[in-house]
Amino acid sequence: MAQIPNLDNAPVNLTSIREHSQKELLNILKNVRGKKCLVIDPKLGDSLSLIIQTSILKEHGVELRHLSGDPIQTDCSKVVYIVHAQPKLMRFICSNIHNDVSKGLQREYHVYFVPRRTVVCEKVLEEEKLHNMVTIGEYPLYSVPMDEDVLSFELDLSYKECQVDGDTSSLWHIAKAIHKLEFSFGVIPNVRAKGKASVRVADILNRMQAEEPVNSSDMVVPEINTVILLDREVDMVTPLCSQLTYEGLLDEFLHINNGSVELDASIMGLQQEGKKTKVPLNSSDKLFKEIRDLNFEVVVQILRQKATSMKQDYTEMTTTTQTVSELKDFVKKLNSLPEMTRHINLAQHLSTFTSKPSFLGQLDMEHTIVEAQSYDICFEYIEELIHKQEPLTTVLRLLILFSITNSGLPKKHFDYFRRELLHSYGFEHIAMLNNLEKAGLFKKQESKSNWLTIKRALQLVVEDTDTANPNDIAYVFSGYAPLSIRLVQHAIRSGWRPVEEILKLLPGPHLEMKRGGFSNSPSFDTLSGIQSSIAKVPDGRRAVVLVVFVGGVTFAEISALRFLCTQEGMAYDLIIATTKIVNGQTLVETFMEKLG
């Protein structure tokens, strides 16, 4: 299991959030006396590993198993299931229980739903005539701290559910998570939202406050001054571009999962053939904290510099007489050797991907598409990728990017690409193409594109980006400034009003309002005269802005937000909350149906 991240330096007390989740979990386990078998769905297991260590579970007499259709292998007579509330998982549980019954095993069963029980799941139990054999409860895990400044709601499919399936239940979950934060840190007075789902979340949040109010008089000053909600739909350009930060590249190529990557041990310099090793990646690793948000070009230079410097110190130490304190200083430096080794190995492995002509070509094409130059060149490049049968997700990323920046493709080209895709990759992908069209990601052109206007107004393409000493968030893509984070910059600095004309060109409504002692009714109109006051919390820390991404956020966007926090004159600390940390590949994959 991954290492639990250190939250001591978080802008607000996220440790208490995690401890509360730990306590609730342990209470569930204590309520079942004696030895018990804890069965969790694998995806939830990853989230729990960020909340509690396996060793603590064992102290509470717990055997751990992953949920599957296979029978449970345990001697325990008590079984506790903790699962996301999904019908598919219910069928696994039913299969387990039926198998036990057929073997004459007498067991006590408990099912805890994350984050809450649903009628459809209980219906499955009833239909299988198992409802009376099972004790049902809830484990209200709404958010998981991923790092000092990142919370995840762990809603993997939220974007597709909203855009394609019309299922907006995840919005309730998001609002609930924010509401729980308000119980800890006070009612958030300022709300800015952009996008259909985000405006809905703001609305639900208001209703929650009306139904179950956080008493704002209990707190002197709310710790979170503003919440900014953004739909992924508002900016699909950014996640489709290749991230160029160190952490972003690790996710693109090695797939960071809940704060760690899993690799062949040999890549990390370990002599264990065929074995996998898990490498934790969070702020507890000081070197990683230093380099994670930097452009990969710069990371490479820094790692080389550190290795060379350590080598020089060692050489000097063995050739001249050193005092004890000098030797001690060097030994202290040696403490960073494991971290250096780890990241040099990882970076070396990454560079095998980043130095490929195909990667550089893709990068070039992304920039060409974003700059809205040379439609024909883009068309031909994508066409060639399809004919070469390059990996489907690679092709789709560029194709969707192409479609979005042109507000769809002319019917002739749209039909052509659909046909070519099905010919090259198989007819079974027609469901995926339908999903993409429904979500507006790959569609026929029906109106003139606004992309050029948006690009210029928000200065999304920045020439001569200095990646080593950046003065703009564009360094995370070596020249393209993420649209989503540009919106956050404006929202923080002066609210929505100055960019209202541009906001209207982006998908979905926008909203700006004050809460607490002020108007409680949400409005699609901008409230006039709102000034974002800079509130200082009593102990001199900067006020906190919570930035919520509905539908996912990329590591490069997180890096851009962290960059903003380091800039002179920045009045706020930022906390990021998201349904899931995503990249172009994982986002596209959610639209692929698994037929059969």
Add this chain to the structure above:
Amino acid sequence: MKITALLVLKCTGEGSDPVILANASDVSHFGYFQRSSVKEFIVFVGRTVARRTPQGQRQSVQHEEYKVHTYNRNGLCALGFMDDHYPIRSAFSLLNQVIDEYQKNFGESWRNAQEDSTQPWPYLNEALAKFQDPAEADKLMKIQRELDETKIILHKTIDSVLARGEKLDSLVEKSSDLSAASQMFYKQAKKTNQCCTIL
């Protein structure tokens, strides 16, 4: 327990008299008119005893109510006049430090000395005063020994962690490979883009 005098001498060991390099004494407890005679006596006895102490040797010689301790290290000889009650171990610890300090201050220049030095060495006077208490010598010796041992342990630790530098060599090599593989992502993309535009 008392130290009356400390001397540093050069011993050639070829039958000639040792050369006085440094000299410090405390003769305040003698009568005023006897002090110069006592100093001459100290020098005479010191030179005699030094001449009879081979290199690498430590020696303690009883002379009337005094004990003369001497340590000859590679021709550099430290000598102390103490009373009977001054601990021998502390005495030799002190002499050892005097030699160390002399070499630290003057290097190897003493080898060229041909005549007795008349230049006072302040350290010797300070040591004479300080080490009237024998515990001081022990304390410093102990600390020095511990530091030496610590240094050895630290060296061993560092060498084993770094596999005698091989690990660092490997890291430097890998990170240099990285540098070669590093790409200027944007600028290269820009150039290619411009070429395409021209086409």
